[in-house]
Amino acid sequence: MEVRLKTQEQAIDGLIRRKLEAAGVRPTRQRVDLGRVIFGAGDWHFTAEMIYQETRTIRFAPTLGTIYNTLNEFARCGLLREIAIYDAKLWYDTKTGPHFHFYREDTEELSDIPDEWLPTIDIPPPDGMRIAAIDVIVRVKKA
Incomplete structure (x- = not known):
């Protein structure tokens, strides 16, 4: 069971890596970890703070600054859509x-x-x- 789970995780990581590379983003370990959280849930809307809370359990949890930088890079390369709401909160959309x-x-x-x-x-x-x-x-x- 554990070997099968490990194989599934490796397959997902491979998909994330290819997605990042196709967009011109270097697939570092932290970007792949964040990509798993962001793109593994299908289409959804989120803020950097939501991702920060979601990633607290990752072994090498990213800082909020790393999350912001990664989200900005993903949006710049077309992997995410930025949505500015009037209360100054910036949302991201995988669709x-x-x-x-x-x-x-x-x-x-x-x-x-x-x-x-x-x-x-x-x-x-x-x-x-x-x-x-x-x-x-x-x-x-x-x-």
């Missing part, structure tokens, strides 16, 4: 394609708006420009 968000002010939770609810937004860019992204955050709170 990097176009989509919109709900932000619950009372619980400070970020979630995707279902695709079938999305409006069509057709905004022409200024001359000589192209639209890189349209970010929409719908702020909600309990009625």
Whole structure:
């Protein structure tokens, strides 16, 4: 059982390494450890502080500064999407394609708006420009 678990961990680490390398990121041990936490849960939204709490049990737990640096590098290379919320909290999203968000002010939770609810937004860019992204955050709170 333990050997099988070790083999699964090695396979996951290999996938993370290839993902990082494909994005042009050097797959250091700490980046692979953080990649396992970040990308191992599917699509989700998180802050650096959430990752910091999540990684406290890793043998060589990264500092908050290392986490911020790694998240910035992952976002710069297109592995993560940065989402700035108005209360100065920076969120990260593993789903990097176009989509919109709900932000619950009372619980400070970020979630995707279902695709079938999305409006069509057709905004022409200024001359000589192209639209890189349209970010929409719908702020909600309990009625």
